[in-house]
Amino acid sequence: MRVMINNQSVPAFTPEQERLIRVADHTGPLSGSVLTAAEATARYLRRLYWVFGIVGSVAAVLLAGFGWIAAAKGFGVVIPIELLVAAAITAAIAWAIRWSRRIWRERLGARVAALPPAGAPVTLDDAGLWVGGVSAPWPSWRIETVELFQISDEHGTIYLVKRLWLTAPGARLTLDSELIRNGRAIADQAYHRLRPLG
Numbered sequence: 001m002r003v004m005i006n007n008q009s010v011p012a013f014t015p016e017q018e019r020l021i022r023v024a025d026h027t028g029p030l031s032g033s034v035l036t037a038a039e040a041t042a043r044y045l046r047r048l049y050w051v052f053g054i055v056g057s058v059a060a061v062l063l064a065g066f067g068w069i070a071a072a073k074g075f076g077v078v079i080p081i082e083l084l085v086a087a088a089i090t091a092a093i094a095w096a097i098r099w100s101r102r103i104w105r106e107r108l109g110a111r112v113a114a115l116p117p118a119g120a121p122v123t124l125d126d127a128g129l130w131v132g133g134v135s136a137p138w139p140s141w142r143i144e145t146v147e148l149f150q151i152s153d154e155h156g157t158i159y160l161v162k163r164l165w166l167t168a169p170g171a172r173l174t175l176d177s178e179l180i181r182n183g184r185a186i187a188d189q190a191y192h193r194l195r196p197l198g
Contacts, residue, residue: 004147005159007107021148021159023188029125030189032182034132036118037108040179048100052093059089111163114174122180124189129166131175136168143194144172161187166194 003013035043067082116132123130128137144167148159164175164187175190177183 001143002145004145005150007147017159020157021161021191023161023192024185026185026189026192029123030182030186031124032122032180032186034115034118034120034122035179035181037112039118040112041104041108044104044178045101048097052097056089056093060086111176111179115176115179116173122175122182122186124186129190131173134171134173136171138193140168140171141166141190141194142168143191146191160184161191163187164190164194166190 003010063082063086116134120132121130122132128135129141143164145163145165146161147163149162151158151160160177161184162177166173166175175183175187177187180186
């Protein structure tokens with residue numbers, strides 16, 4: 001099984017790293033459909049703005065708190081510095097949003113091309129997996145490649161399943177968590193079911 005992390009192939013993936021993969025605990029049947037490029041982009045941008053909105057809000061609260069404390073202690077010189085910091089944070093967030101949008105659009109075409117046409121149904125249950133016109137029972141599927149999204153902070157690192165490339169006799173398909181409606185749950189359950197076989 002080939003492993004990619006944040007769009008980069010890794011030479012080795014240890015059992016210790018694999019234990020850090022977080023998949024949702026779904027046990028029942030799941031269904032979804034392939035999104036259009038416009039639908040997937042709209043969902044991505046909503047999430048992007050939500051994340052950076054939280055970052056900006058936290059920064060604004062912290063700066064306001066420091067400014068209030070400085071004003072109470074008579075340190076008026078701190079205010080211009082805070083304004084400069086606020087401007088720098090705003091510029092950094094704007095740049096990060098533009099960069100993220102550009103990377104998304106650059107990679108979107110290849111990701112869409114790897115999937116069935118928009119609107120194709122995706123179904124997963126105890127019997128097997130069906131994507132568009134491709135279907136096979138679970139024992140037939142193998143994980144060819146898994147792409148993970150790495151999240152790291154002061155508490156440690158976790159990995160989320162972003163995409164799966166699956167093969168079966170006479171069949172090959174891709175599960176993309178961001179381009180399929182209910183895709184996160186579907187990709188998680190497929191990985192959970194197939195990893196012992198991959």
